[in-house]
Amino acid sequence: MSRELYACIHAREFPLQSLLRLRPELQGSPVAVLDGRPPVELICSMNQPARLRGAALGMTRLEAEGIERLRLLSRSTESERAAREVFLECAANFSPRMEETEAGTCYACILDIAGTERLFGPPAVLAQRMCAALAGAGFQTSVAVSANFHAALLKAGEADGVSVIAERQEAAALANLSLNTLNLPDKEAETLAIWGIRSLGELAALPEVELIARMGQHGKRWRDIASGTFPHLFHPLEPRFSLREFCEFECAIEQSDSLLFVAARMIDSLTARAAGHALCIALLTIAMRLEGGQRHQLTLRPALPTIDRKFLLKLLQIELAAHPPQSAIAALTIEAAAGHASTVQLGLFMPQLPETSRLDVTLARLKALVGEDRVGSPVLEDTHCGDAFRMEAFAIGTPGSVLTERKPRIALRRLRPPHPVHVRCSNQRPVAFHDGHQSYSIAVAYGPWRTSGCWWSAGDWDRDEWDVLIAQEQSAHLLVNDRRQNRWHLEAVYD
Amino acid sequence: MPSANAIRLQIEQALESRFPAALSPMPQTVRETAAVGIAAIDGLLSGGFPVGAISEITGPVTSGRTCLALAFIAARTSEGKVCAWVDVNDALDPESAAANGVCLRRLLWVRCKSEAGPANGKPWSRLDQALRAIDLLLQAGGFAAIVLDMGDTAAEHGRRIPLATWYRFRQAAEQARSCLVVLGSAAYAQSSAEVVLECAPHEARGQTVLHGYVFDVQLKRQRSISTMAAMRKPPASTHSSIWTASNAWATGAKP
Numbered sequence: 001m002s003r004e005l006y007a008c009i010h011a012r013e014f015p016l017q018s019l020l021r022l023r024p025e026l027q028g029s030p031v032a033v034l035d036g037r038p039p040v041e042l043i044c045s046m047n048q049p050a051r052l053r054g055a056a057l058g059m060t061r062l063e064a065e066g067i068e069r070l071r072l073l074s075r076s077t078e079s080e081r082a083a084r085e086v087f088l089e090c091a092a093n094f095s096p097r098m099e100e101t102e103a104g105t106c107y108a109c110i111l112d113i114a115g116t117e118r119l120f121g122p123p124a125v126l127a128q129r130m131c132a133a134l135a136g137a138g139f140q141t142s143v144a145v146s147a148n149f150h151a152a153l154l155k156a157g158e159a160d161g162v163s164v165i166a167e168r169q170e171a172a173a174l175a176n177l178s179l180n181t182l183n184l185p186d187k188e189a190e191t192l193a194i195w196g197i198r199s200l201g202e203l204a205a206l207p208e209v210e211l212i213a214r215m216g217q218h219g220k221r222w223r224d225i226a227s228g229t230f231p232h233l234f235h236p237l238e239p240r241f242s243l244r245e246f247c248e249f250e251c252a253i254e255q256s257d258s259l260l261f262v263a264a265r266m267i268d269s270l271t272a273r274a275a276g277h278a279l280c281i282a283l284l285t286i287a288m289r290l291e292g293g294q295r296h297q298l299t300l301r302p303a304l305p306t307i308d309r310k311f312l313l314k315l316l317q318i319e320l321a322a323h324p325p326q327s328a329i330a331a332l333t334i335e336a337a338a339g340h341a342s343t344v345q346l347g348l349f350m351p352q353l354p355e356t357s358r359l360d361v362t363l364a365r366l367k368a369l370v371g372e373d374r375v376g377s378p379v380l381e382d383t384h385c386g387d388a389f390r391m392e393a394f395a396i397g398t399p400g401s402v403l404t405e406r407k408p409r410i411a412l413r414r415l416r417p418p419h420p421v422h423v424r425c426s427n428q429r430p431v432a433f434h435d436g437h438q439s440y441s442i443a444v445a446y447g448p449w450r451t452s453g454c455w456w457s458a459g460d461w462d463r464d465e466w467d468v469l470i471a472q473e474q475s476a477h478l479l480v481n482d483r484r485q486n487r488w489h490l491e492a493v494y495d
Numbered sequence: 496m497p498s499a500n501a502i503r504l505q506i507e508q509a510l511e512s513r514f515p516a517a518l519s520p521m522p523q524t525v526r527e528t529a530a531v532g533i534a535a536i537d538g539l540l541s542g543g544f545p546v547g548a549i550s551e552i553t554g555p556v557t558s559g560r561t562c563l564a565l566a567f568i569a570a571r572t573s574e575g576k577v578c579a580w581v582d583v584n585d586a587l588d589p590e591s592a593a594a595n596g597v598c599l600r601r602l603l604w605v606r607c608k609s610e611a612g613p614a615n616g617k618p619w620s621r622l623d624q625a626l627r628a629i630d631l632l633l634q635a636g637g638f639a640a641i642v643l644d645m646g647d648t649a650a651e652h653g654r655r656i657p658l659a660t661w662y663r664f665r666q667a668a669e670q671a672r673s674c675l676v677v678l679g680s681a682a683y684a685q686s687s688a689e690v691v692l693e694c695a696p697h698e699a700r701g702q703t704v705l706h707g708y709v710f711d712v713q714l715k716r717q718r719s720i721s722t723m724a725a726m727r728k729p730p731a732s733t734h735s736s737i738w739t740a741s742n743a744w745a746t747g748a749k750p
Contacts, residue, residue, distance in 0.1 A: 351575040352672065354637025362635035366605055369631075370624050374606040378589035378599050389589045394603045396577060406569050406596035408533055408740040410708050411561040412588040413646060446705045467705040474696045475557035476705065492588065494708070495561040495646065 003167070005114040005123065007145045009091055009130055010156035014107040015075050016045040018083030021138030022247045022265050026071060034061055035075040044075060045105045073250060078331075082246040083139075088237070089273050090137050094120065094130055097236040101153065103183065110153060112234060113145070127162040137269065146170060149232035150225045154181050154200070170228020175201025182222055188215060200226035241277065243270050243336035252291045252328035256320050259329055264313055266334045271307040274338050280305035282339025284312060286319075289331040296325040303356045303395060305339035311357050315364055322368035353396055363394060384451055385461050386480075386491065387414055410494050412478060418489035423479065430466055430479060435490060443471035448481070460484075467494070526689070526719050529640070529674055532570035532596075535738040536563065536692075539714050543567075544640075544676065545689045547669040549661065551677045551716075554694030556646075559710035560678050561587075562595065562740045563694065564642050567676060569596035576639035579603040579632050583625045584647040594743035603638070622652060626660060629675070633667035640674040650681040661687035682715070691716035697737060707741035 011017055015033045020026050030050035034041040041061040053067050064072055084100075087109060091098055097112035113126060120126040127143040134141045144156035146165040151174055155163050158177050165173040177200045179192060197203050204227035211219040224230035245266035253259050263286070274281050282305040286298040300315045354362070366375045373391055381388035423433045432441045448464035455462075464481040476494035481487070503518050510517045528542035537543050544550040544567060552560045568578045569592075578601065580587055585606045593599055605628045607621040625643060632641050645653055661684040668675040677684060682691050697709040713735040 352637055352639060353577055354635050358635050359637070362631050363603075365631050366628055369627055370605060370607055374585075374608055376604065377602055378587075378592070378604055380589055380593060380599070387588065387590075391604070406532055406566070406573070408559075408562055408566050408738065409591065409594040409743045410559075410740040411565050411591035411595065413556075413561055413586040414588045416585050444699070446701065446703065469699055469705075473556065475555070476699060476708070494557050494705075495559065 003114065004147050004149075005112070005145065006110050006147070006149050006152045007094070007113045007123070007127060007130065007143055008108055008110045008152040008156035009087075009134065010106065010108045010142045010144070010153075011087065011134075011139050012106050012142075013045045013047060014083070014102075015080060015105055016047055016073075017139055018080045019073050019076065020047075021083055021086075022245075022262060024138070024265075029071060030055065030067075030069060031071045031073060032059075032064055033073050033075050034064070041074075074248075076246075076248045078246045079248055082244055085242060085244065086137050086269060086273070087134070087139060089241075089276065090133050090139075091130070093133060093276055094126065097234065099235055100237060103157075106157060108153060108156060110149060112236070124162065124164050127164065131162060136272075146173070146228070148228045148230070149234070150230050151228040154225070157181060165228075171201070171204050171226075174226060174228055175199060175204070177201075179203060182225065184222065188218070188222075191215070241338075243273055243281070243338060245269055245334045246331070247333075248331040249329065252330045254328045256317070256324065259320070259332065260313065260317055262332060263316060263334065264309070266332070267309050267312050267316070270334060270336045271309045271312070274336065275307050277338065278341075279338040280307050280341045281312065281336045283337035284316070285335045285337075286316065287333040287335070288325055288329045289333075290325055291328045291330055294326065296323075296329075298323060302360050305341060306357060307341075308357060311361065314361050318361065318364040318368055322364075322372070356396065359396065384453055385459075386451075386465075387416075410476075412492040413495045414492045415490060418480065418491045421479070421488050421490045423481075423488040430468060430488075433468075433479065433488065433490070440470045440472065442468045444469040445479075452483075465491075529567070530570055531563065531567045533563070533566050533738050535736040536566075536712060539692075539712065539734075539736045540690060540717070544674050545719070546674055547672045548689035548718075549665050549668060549675045549677060549684050549687055550690040550692070551679065551682050551684055551688045552692050552694060553679055553682050553715075555680060555696070557696045557708065558694035559696070559708065559712070559738070559740055560646060560694050561591070561644075562710075563692070563712075564644070564676055564678050565592050565595040565597055567674075568592070568602065568640055568642060569598075571639045571674075572598040572601040574639070575601075577601045577603065577637065578640040578642070579605065579638045580642045580644060581605045581607070581625045581628045581632070582644045583607050583621050584644070586647055587644065591743065603632075605632075622648060622656070626656065629664060630667070633664065633671050633673060633675070636671040636673075638671070638673050640676060641668075642676045642678060645677065645679040645683075648679065650679070653679050653681060653683045656683055658685060658687070661685065688716060689718050690714070700739070700741075705742060707739055709737060709739050712736050712738065 030053050032043045032046035032050045032055050035044035036042055043055060043057055043059045043064055046055050050070055053070055055064060055067055055070055064070060091109045091111055095111040095113050095116060099110045101108045120129060123145040127145050130143050131141055142156050142160050144152045144163045146152035147167045148170050151165055151170040154174055154177060155165060158181055179198055203223055211223055247262055284300040288296040290296055298319050300319060363375060376391040377394045378389045379392050419435060421433045421435050423430045429445050430442055432439060445466050445468045447466035450464050452462035454460040462483045466479040468477050468479050477490055478492040480489045480491045507517055527546040529546050530537050530543040552563055554560050571578050580602060589599060607624040609621055629643055632638055664675055665687040693713045693715045695711040697711045699708055700706045
């Protein structure tokens with residue numbers, strides 16, 4: 001017979017923790033979180049240093065600003081949502097059966113850990129590992145393990161660190177907890193206070209039948225909870241796996257270094273979460289909310305899915321330098337698409353090829369240097385129009401066609417854009433041209449080669465091509481007469 | 496009286512801490528070559544362009560420089576290797592490259608631009624961009640051949656490139672085992688270049704249509720010559736050759 005065993009991970013001051021998670025430099029200093037719309041903003045969450053300096057729940061912004069060195073942050077539901085996802089991700093590493101609860105500013109996640117002893121060791125060790133894992137993700141938590149769901153929840157909410165309640169010792173473990181932990185309705189709480197009941201132990205000691213006679217079935221429920229015997233029907237969550245991090249800045253950020261500092265932590269968290277699922281990051285979308293409400297978005301697509309945080313951060317740095325935001329950044333969202341790690345079979349006799357991750361960084365740097373659309377592999381268009389090609393992203397491993405029989409072919413060197421020239425003709429053949437600086441007499445003119453196409457669209461062309469040999473230089477040029485506009489261009493040079 | 500060998504050994508031992516093997520000549524290594532794919536040029540270069548070194552192809556317009564470089568890239572890409580073409584003046588014609596047998600999917604084309612780019616807020620000329628791009632590509636490694644196409648760059652601009660830059664490229668190319676081919680109207684790399692070829696137009700072929708060209712090529716410089724079998728005096732090597740390139744559409748045409 002399998003016995004029940006639950007571990008409750010409890011995070012106090014969750015609105016504050018969700019904001020401080022990505023700002024470790026604020027962990028030790030007094031910080032309070034304000035909730036509500038200006039001008040009615042009240043403190044809803046704070047840490048211990050803030051409490052010691054005199055901050056209290058419900059204090060207005062004006063009162064809070066009077067406290068020396070108290071940092072005030074605005075509550076962000078977006079940050080809390082992102083933090084909750086990270087919290088559940090970490091917890092899911094220990095058990096897939098989870099249930100979450102929220103009370104005020106506290107957030108708790110209860111895991112069904114029955115049968116995990118062989119994987120993680122005894123409950124105390126498991127609880128320690130949970131605490132450590134969540135601390136790694138930036139959360140300060142307390143963990144309680146019990147065979148009773150409610151006992152674990154109540155104990156984790158009141159005790160610090162790790163507590164393990166032995167089986168059938170729930171009543172004793174909860175006896176000293178205050179009655180307020182049950183969150184009783186005011187009327188019943190007042191009644192119990194009049195009876196002199198202050199702790200759960202005292203409530204559990206009340207006779208059951210008499211309690212039901214006076215308070216109804218609710219009374220029995222509270223008594224059972226207090227004695228650690230109330231049963232619970234577990235409703236496991238089905239967490240959606242999404243790799244998303246959000247951070248809202250207290251003051252808008254203008255320097256990219258400051259942004260990268262925060263982004264580094266976010267990418268750290270994303271790579272760790274992806275690695276936890278044996279996945280890699282295939283795509284990173286960085287969305288920035290700018291001052292004034294505009295949005296700026298960058299996309300990083302490494303050639304191969306990776307969890308190398310330094311590499312991803314380098315790509316982000318280069319992309320930011322190439323496409324800087326127009327104004328200061330108020331909030332940053334990083335979303336990742338997970339992919340499976342690449343499996344490349346290397347061989348001793350394979351040709352020398354660039355390393356994929358280094359090539360990604362090199363390509364990003366080249367794009368930043370010469371422009372996004374000026375780096376890549378040329379692909380010929382299916383047309384007879386001259387100089388028709390498009391650029392595609394350079395990728396290793398893409399199959400390419402290779403001619404079996406290669407012969408040297410005289411090559412063209414294009415002039416982009418084509419150089420307008422004045423041409424002198426005799427008997428409808430060019431005999432000399434002037435390029436604006438110098439006149440060239442044509443020794444031999446081969447042509448014309450007439451081509452036209454796309455007459456049904458705006459990109460139509462109709463032209464005569466001449467291969468001309470210059471008398472003075474022994475050089476061959478490609479002269480083009482655009483018949484639509486009757487203009488001559490020097491389009492290329494043979495080389 | 497001690498022999499010359501003994502004195503040399505003594506001096507070397509005395510200076511060993513500062514200069515290892517001070518008086519012994521460096522052992523000559525046979526440099527690996529990569530075939531260009533044109534028999535006349537491969538014969539002239541005793542196998543092809545050296546791997547891990549700088550090779551220069553110089554000459555005026557219509558001297559076959561680009562055709563030669565494309566033939567080399569075609570040979571490298573046909574082996575499954577990847578190459579890069581750093582185009583200072585954005586002059587490469589992909590159609591000509593494909594006609595020469597270059598596998599375009601294995602060619603990284605970097606087209607320098609004339610406008611001052613917003614990169615880091617500093618304007619870069621085309622040549623500066625190209626030199627920076629070469630640095631990045633050599634550092635990345637893995638490219639079998641990199642062509643620095645300065646064919647339309649004025650010689651006086653090319654000569655302004657410091658010798659230290661060429662020396663750095665030479666070292667990097669050696670480490671990355673890449674063939675760095677510099678295409679220009681004059682030789683710029685000077686002592687850093689392993690091979691310098693000077694091209695010139697010989698004659699055009701065709702009566703009514705331009706069938707092709709005959710080019711002259713001269714070997715102006717070759718630093719390391721294979722001395723594997725130096726027992727016998729090598730036969731007198733030729734330093735110039737002639738080769739022909741036909742027009743892309745002139746398949747099977749008899750000029």
